[in-house]
Amino acid sequence: MVSVINTVDTSHEDMIHDAQMDYYGTRLATCSSDRTVKIFDVRNGGQILVADLRGHEGPVWQVAWAHPMFGNILASCSYDRKVIVWKEENGAWDKMYEYTGHESSVNSVCWGPYEFGLILACGSSDGAISLLTFTGDQQWDVKKISNAHTIGCNAVSWAPAVVPGSLIDQPSGQKPNYVKRFVSGGCDNLVKLWKEEDGQWKEDQKLEAHSDWVRDVGWAPSIGLPTSTIASCSQDGRVFIWTCDDPAGNTWTAKLLHKFNDVVWHVSWSITGNILAVSGGDNKVTLWKESMDGQWACISDVSKGQGAVSTITDTQQNEQ
């Protein structure tokens, strides 16, 4: 069952482009073409406007919450070519950092896993991806991957911080040898994987399957298995699930989840990594789940936040 438990009237004056809950699911951040970012306290079905953040000079495309261990921090990106990092201090939200290093619309922001500290990836229509790392004392280190996607990067998503190919617990007291990786999608129809080596960002993989703009990419949370999973969706209506079993991360195989009749704008993994929400141009949201035999099945059509959940996978599981 998908049932609405709270409907927030955002009072945005133009189209909303993104809405994200914080780590604990107690607050909602929204952003809109009206150039504002709003934060609501939504606990227990409430909708108290906590902050109305103004600073962008164009439509705000995405918001992203940082891990709460760094405090209450929200990043937003906009058509005005800026990325703004907002921070709550003593109950008041303020700009913590403003990044103006892109030459065109910044379409996507995503915080890296907390193990890496405060690190933000930003994808822009100028084709570049920026990596902003907080180094303390109000200092941010900026690294830029130029021409990551010709005529524009539409989405970025971080890989979970797991040591490739190793499930063995690292001895405490020793910093695990994590490799920073993320995935991006762009107007060159490509999905690209990036990896940091010796402090430099390098293109690790180029995944080709889409025949039109890649609108969104989502790296699935780790569920303790050595498999990496990425979802990508495109203007061409297709959603692909990319998986990689080998520890080196070199061999990726694509499986077509579905071909929709309209553009697919957004994909989002559930926290447990087993359900994918796909948002299409017809404003339909569908939920997908992998069955025991590795096939992806649509388990729900969500409209206005509501929908039934089919139990196809349940019966399949029972039969096993």
Added chain:
Amino acid sequence: MKLKEIKRTAIQSWSPAQHHPIYLATGTSAQQLDASFSTNASLEFFELDLAEPSLDMKSCGSFSSAHRYHKLVWGPFDMDTQGRLSGVLITGGENGNVILYDPAKIMAGGSDVIIAESDRHTGPVRALDVNPFQANLVASGGNESEIYIWDMNNFASPMTPGPKTQPQEDISYVSWNRQVQHILASASSSGRASVWDLRKNDLIIKVSDHSNRMHCSGLAWNPEVATQLVLASEDDRMPVIQMWDLRFATSPLKILEQHTRGVLAIAWSLADPDLLLSCGKDSRILCWNPNTAEVLYELPTSSQWCFDIQWCPRNPAVLSAAGFDGHIDIYSIMGGSSQAQSQRHADQISNSFGNMDPFGTGQVLPPLQLPQTAAPPAVVTPLKKPPKWIRRPVGASFAFGGKLVSLENPTPQQPTSHLVHISQVVTETTFLRRSDQLQATLSSGRFVDFCQEKIDAAENEFEKTVWSFLKANFESDIRSKYLELLGYNREELASKHGFIEEESRFLKGSKYLIVIFSSSDVDGLITQALLSGDFEGAVELCLHDNRMADSIILACAGGAELLKKTQKKYFTRTHSKITKLISAVVMKDWHDILNTCELQSWKEALAAVMTYTQPEEFSSLCDLLGDRLEAAEDTQLKSQACLCYICAGNMEKLVSCWSRAQDGHCPRSLQDLVEKVVVLRHAVEQTQRSGPVSVGILLAEKMSQYANLLASQGCLSTAITYLPSSTNQVSNTTQRLTTSRRLTIVRKQITLKPFLSVGPQNGWNDPPALTRAPKKKPVPEHYMPPAPITAPIMSPLGADPHTQPMSSGAPQAMVQGPHVGPHVGQVPFSSMQQLQFPPAGLNSNMEGAPGAPTGDTIHPLQSIPAEKIMKKPIPHEHLVLKTTFEELIQKCLAIATDPQTKRKLDDANKRLEALYDKLREETLSPAIIGGLHNIVRSIESRSYTEGLNIHTHIVSSSNFSETSAFMPVLKVVLTQANKLGV
């Protein structure tokens, strides 16, 4: 931003939107003579490969033709039926010919590339357009008002849209309406536009502003509003674009005036009706919002005119412009800089030299650093207004606790406010139903019924057995119940005995004469021994003579010690099948039998243990058997180990045995397991068979998994009751779960606040002060808060898990809710509150909680004075950090003489509280914790310099914000300790 260029003076057409990859077709322009005055013509195809960084476009095929072209259009005709992979390219030539080409064949290098041709037009064909609804229909316009509609399925006989317009004029443009498929518009260089209705086969309206200065070079229908079109004028005296609405066809709706000389071409974006391109003889390329007449963007161009401009139908950000300077340029409307390009260009040149050693001098070229400051990169500003295709209207994202956040933006059909829906996604309905049942059982305590239901519903024999065993735990005589389950019913046995007893009664009747022999045979010797009271000797003699029964009987009379000895001797001599069993029964030694028995007879072994062993060794013996079974090869036997563990009440082993046999990840099997474990736990606690119930690592892990699964289905409050209480097991998700829950409850507290403070309404006439009194109650110094999470299943049966924290001072105040509840009509609310209170949440420091909102809404709560004692305890294993650091500071303080140092140390002592808080919250990464422990070790060995080295290492390798609160303080302490030499 310029993406690509083709060095041709040519007219162009993009491949249709359906086509992948994207191609651009170019044809030698009939209007253009190049320097050689050559009249040769060709069609060429180029692929737009954006993954390739260079400016060049790859030529994918060409065709030499005798004709030059006025117009190219590329339509998707037959593309979907696999007939023509790349559709059809339709060309209009200077001799009045219309030719259909097969682009796929040209690109494949094949012959026979012309599908059809016709030269029905009398003059040059300058206008062509493919119907957007029926790809087989193409309209063409020539001189003398000639317009034909060609059906590519029947190319030989074109139709006309109606009688020719008078006076006759050259048709410069034709265009199909984007909304209504039978409406066609044509424009002539004389400035008039005509709109045709093909169903009526007639002209329906003429559009003209009567200025007679319009020279129509372009015409385009509004992609969204069926009645609107724009006309462009190439007359330098009137370089305008007019927007008309056919419903008010007396004058233009809007006039776009920015060009200073005639407009040569226009293109209306199909992807965003707010974007219209125009290029003119003033060498400018402008992007308009035709609906507001505003210029949104001006493309940076060369100084030459462009005579043709087109949007790429597939990639909405891409456009191509053909100029008289011999270039077709491909641009992105999205801005960006040309810096990457100049870098690309430089790289390209370097590449051409190969291997970075261009002149074979053995010297490698240094990498080229472009002087970035000298020439500021040509930043191209993007469109003033974002194009429609990047304005994402939808986007559902998952959030913690199985929540789905989705957007609802108003649409013309459904005008609403801008809403965000937060939905609960529940996928595991069966799982949740079962979890609810379990919860209900836990609260009602009706375990017998629960087990019985499980037995009745069991899918297989084993499942049934397991539940029967579990059920036995809640019945009066547990062991006999177990025995019964193992197939040993005492009553049944008794009836079997009856038969034997009959026989013995029959024997009782006979009498024997007692004759005492004292001869020298064995009998005699025994008699002698007996007569002399030498039981030991007599027994020895009997044994020697193999009179076992006699010897035992005698031994009985000879005292306990002798009996024992004799029994032992008996067992060493006798070797029947059941001797071992008898031996164990008599000697009360079951270890041996359990260690050596055939595993096939595990049931018997277990039954024996049930019958004979003492409560204190019962569990360990069951475990022993379970271990052996688990180690068996036979999978059947392996699973039986579970039964042993159930009897033993050993949850940890049950979990490990169970999860080895099952796929523990699927919700169903996890529920299966948890049901059993939870029931067993209650049983164990009820009977107190094995002392305090501890939670092992594996069980804790499974419980966490279960809690996470519940959380993912939105059952946060239930989930929390399953979280293992041992603090060293706290995982990220556990922390997330508890904090999330706590934050939610904090809010509830606030909403409740007004009720609390309204005195008279309180119902019990308690003044507010009294209500609050418990909060201020002093708490003993050594007050230990209750275990962070007290789950119902982890507490003794019957005891309300929530009474525990209530009795312990501080939190009591927080549970005022129930008092207020009934009065304010919030019964479900307050009772829920009572149920859902995780003591952990209440005990921890609100301010210290990561992510806790500190907005105005919770200020009242922050002022509660009980805050300090509500901190969580530091996890036991990290307590050493606190004690060591504090000790070190005390030592330093004792030695330090000057007040400044003392002040520093005092301050450090206080400021280290930040570290302790982090330890309490368990927010520090393992790396840092490990490092701190290393420092403690170095302090213990008084090697402070080493400590400082570790300190440096931690600071450099960790996240600053994570450590900034305490690491500098720690450094001060270590430095002082080093200096003072404590």
